[in-house]
Amino acid sequence: MYCSKCGSQVLATDKYCSFCGALISNTDYTDYSNNFQNSNYYTDNSDTTLENIFIGENYEAIRKKIFSFPAMFFGLLYFLYRKFYSGFFLFLVVNVLVLGLIPELAFIIPFVFGFLFNKLYLKFVEYKVNKIKSQFIGTNEELRARLIKKGGTSWLGPIIYIIFSVLLSFIIMVIFFLIIFNINVSGENPIENDFTFEPQIVFKI
Secondary structure (H helix, E strand, O other): OEOOOOOOEOOOOOOEOOOOOOEOOOOOOOOOOOOOOOOOOOOOOOHHHHHHHHHOOOHHHHHHOOOOHHHHHHOHHHHHHOOOHHHHHHHHHHHHHHHHHOHHHHHHHHHHHHHHHHHHHHHHHHHHHHHHHHHOOOOHHHHHHHHHHHOOOOOHHHHHHHHHHHHHHHHHHHHHHHHHHHHHHHOOOHHHHHOOOOOOOOOOO
């Protein structure tokens, strides 16, 4: 029995392909030679093949398209979704600096993400695959399984980022509310108190 997505041999009891992660259905063909134009996709260990395994779904679009619409629309969340953590921290710093120094350029940031993501991500994939290959000892199947585990996509990063952002915003709002509440209760403005002027009368004899 073979996976209908990548053509790798799987067991009849498998629910997911151990190479590409696709769901195994009862309609998968035992003889897939006429149903797969890319049947040699997983039959070699070329760098491009291993990189495609690491990328996972939509690898063709990432390789062929210059502009990434997911990166433009979802921004830093898409970096985390693709496990591109180094790119996430890099663009997070750039985002903060641009918004802090030149907020008028904020509308350009999504387009910058869109134009740069695929190119930088492919460089990242090349580096990660070469690193895994150089440090890995095992069979080809085990190597591909490791690439699938380390690469691909994950919702964990975006979920953690969203939760952290919500909590941080909530904490900032609470602190701001407490400061305003303290000023209203005390009836004192610390700024005004710093500039209180008390006239002094000097008598000259």
